[in-house]
Amino acid sequence: MLKVNDINVYYGAIHAIKGVSFEVNDGEVVTLIGANGAGKSTTLQTISGLLHSRTGSISFQGENIAGVPAHKLVAKGLAQVPEGRRVFLQMTVEENLEMGAYTSSGNVAGRLEKVYDRFPRLKERRRQIAGTLSGGEQQMLAMGRALMSDPKLLMLDEPSMGLAPILVDQIFQIIHELHVAGTTILLVEQNAQMALSVADRGYVLETGRIVTSGTGAELLADDNVKRAYLGG
Amino acid sequence: MTFFLSCLISGISLGSVYAIIALGYTMVYGIAKMLNFAHGDVIMVGGYVCYCALNYLGLPSLVSVLLAMAACTALGILIEGLAYKPLRQAGSLAVLITAIGVSYFLQNAAQLIWGATPKTFTSVVHIELPQTLTNVGVSSEALVTVLVCVVIMVGLTLFINKSKLGKAMRACSEDKGAAQLMGINVNRTISVTFAIGSALAAVAGVLLCSSFPILQPTTGSMPGIKAFTAAVFGGIGSIPGAFLGGILLGIIESLAKGYISTDLANAIVFAVLIVVLLVRPAGLLGKYVPEKV
Known part of the structure; x- marks a missing residue:
């Protein structure tokens, strides 16, 4: 590959x-x-x-x-979860995930559900600003964000x-x-x-x-x- | 009381123009982290394009305004592509000097094309206001200016928060590297930001010249500096900050002119800025982010 x-x-x-x-x-x-x-x-x-x-x-x-x-x-x-997570701290959890699917035209809502299934914490905090998440949650967000591009x-x-x-x-x-x-x-x-x-x-x-x-x-x-x- | 009210109203109207210009400054700063000192002169170009469309081509007001917006949008993209894009990796001082250079270039180009003699701008606003409003000093230009500013403010806030492109702009302003990893074309997003800022500058230019109908190559420079002050006053990088800063600055300037002295008005405006920055270095709505060492 x-x-x-x-x-x-x-x-x-x-x-x-x-x-x-x-x-x-x-x-x-x-x-x-x-x-x-x-x-x-x-x-x-x-x-x-x-x-x-x-x-x-x-x-x-x-x-x-x-x-x-x-x-x-x-x-x-090709998707990369960068060192130090680098989530968009001033955007909400869900907006961060949407950015992950920026170039995708496909089933974004379906992928969002899949990411939320894998990371239930993110679903609980979907409307929260990413800067308020803990380090572990931010890492999950960064991984979820990368997975959004499938x-x-x-x-x-x-x-x-x-x-x-x-x-x-x-x-x-x-x-x-x-x-x-x-x-x-x-x-x-x-x-x-x-x-x-x-x-x-x-x-x-x-x-x-x-x-x-x-x-x-x-x-x-x-x-x-x-x-x-x-x-x- | 009527005098106070009329000062206040003309202040809000003037402040609305500052706010519209300040939005361009603050959006460009937010995403490209640069101060586009040529922004004020784009206003002047917008004024001239509208003037020519009205007087030489005999176009209707609205079409002339749209033409001015289109011309300034193209100019904004051109300036960014030719002058600023090659300096993306350069130090901020180089970019700042370039911006000042572009500003002088635009002023002198305008003088070459349209001459130094001021032109009398015909207002693009043709609304008859009821007597009760004109008695307290509300002009139709002032009313339209404030309304346009509110519409732009609401529209821009929705665009930035809800649209895909608006969100991409926020992502770029936070972290360009991470934005690229999302598949966002950072250079194109910066171009779009310049385009929007410049289109708004055209609107500001037409509104400014409709209220103060003297158009010359330096028309944009003082409002440009005031709007920059407004953006810093409200917290540069913040869109509500630009709006608040613009309106407050207009009101302070207008009240200072009315109650203290026309000659001292500008000095008072800048004195207020200095005091605010001493107390709140990041501006009224800005977030103070200490630089990491």
Whole structure:
């Protein structure tokens, strides 16, 4: 479904992503793990078109999407839940969800019902301003908002960041449910333990390069990964 | 009492013009985070286009106003596309200087086209008011100005809160990156905002010239600055703030002219602004957001 081939991304003179390649197949949950500053979020933002790669290609469902502006990718079936949630704080919960379906002409009301079924808290708070929600609720809103476009590939950037452990469990439970329902997911996480336990496959990023890859179980058992990211 | 009432009424009418102009300032600031100092001069262009349509083409008033709105809409999109869009990543000082440059350009272009000699604008309002209203100083122009302002205010509020495009504008003003991830074309949304602001500027120009019928290349600059003051006064970025700020500013100016001194009126208006900003730095209805370091 998604094939990233040898991308190089720069912030001015800083070479942030150095020849990264990986792929995500239909129905898979793939995770990119790594320390703060390894380039995980930069990679996601390059795929979603907010940043651009100088070289290499990104193919999504057989089409090269490198260089396509971000706002055109949603309609192609790519949705991103950005780092730090970035919900529209001054808009209501329901307005946020409507924005998620901005380019969709299809059954928006039906999708809204589906999102509300998955996140009943959001339904209770549909008329509330998003800025009044708790961190966990905002994360659910950000995920619901991305699901409103009925994406083929859902990219999640640090969904557990800043949340209490019980909420982290909830978020990962939802990721698991989405996976079971057949959604393809690319997950970026610092919480490697949780990420690898829900992922089919994972890639380890270190200072802009992929250093290891394997199935979730393989990486969980890998000594280097354990030492560096799992506190073992 | 009659004198007070007539001051008040002319203040509300003048304030309505300020409010309509201030809406353009505040909407553009809200979404593009820039102060479009050329906005006042778009008013002047609107006045001239309407003047030409009335006097040279002999078109009916309403058609002339619509023509002025169409011309200013196109001008607004053009200014944004040519002058501001290339500076999207530039510092705010560069954008500010560019805006001042566009302002001078428009004034001088107008002088080249229409000359520096003031033109006498014929009012586009043709309504006979009953004697009881005219006795207390209500002119038909004042009445129409206030009504138009209220209609614009209500219409714009509904548009921003209920329409898909209006919601997209709010989303862009909050977080352009996240808005893009929703599939919103941020550049186009900014263009639309300029278009709406400029169309409103044309309306303001025609109403202003109908009440104060002297049209010259600098006609827009003082009302433009006053309306900017009104937008800051009410809380820049806030639509109800622009409305409130505009009306209050008009009333203060009119009362100052009537009771204190015509010469000092502008000084008093700006003194009030300074006092308000000392007490409420974000304006009357603005939210004070401390900058994150």
